[in-house]
Amino acid sequence: MALFLFLVIVAIVLGLIGWVVHGLGYLLVIGVVVLVVDIVFGLVRLARRGRRRRLR
Secondary structure (H helix, E strand, O other): OOHHHHHHHHHHHHHHHHHOOOOOOHHHHHHHHHHHHHHHHHHHHHHHHOOOOOOO
16 A cells, blocks of 8 residues: 555656656656556556455
């Protein structure tokens, strides 16, 4: 969970820097890519966690 939050913060910071500083638009693209990868990673972890059943 900490990795997920860290990557979201990194994506937001890169996106803001890329948006504010002209000529660094590639940072905005990198931030968006990091955010999308992070969301996919979180969904995969959530889906994998839901499949396991505990033995009683």
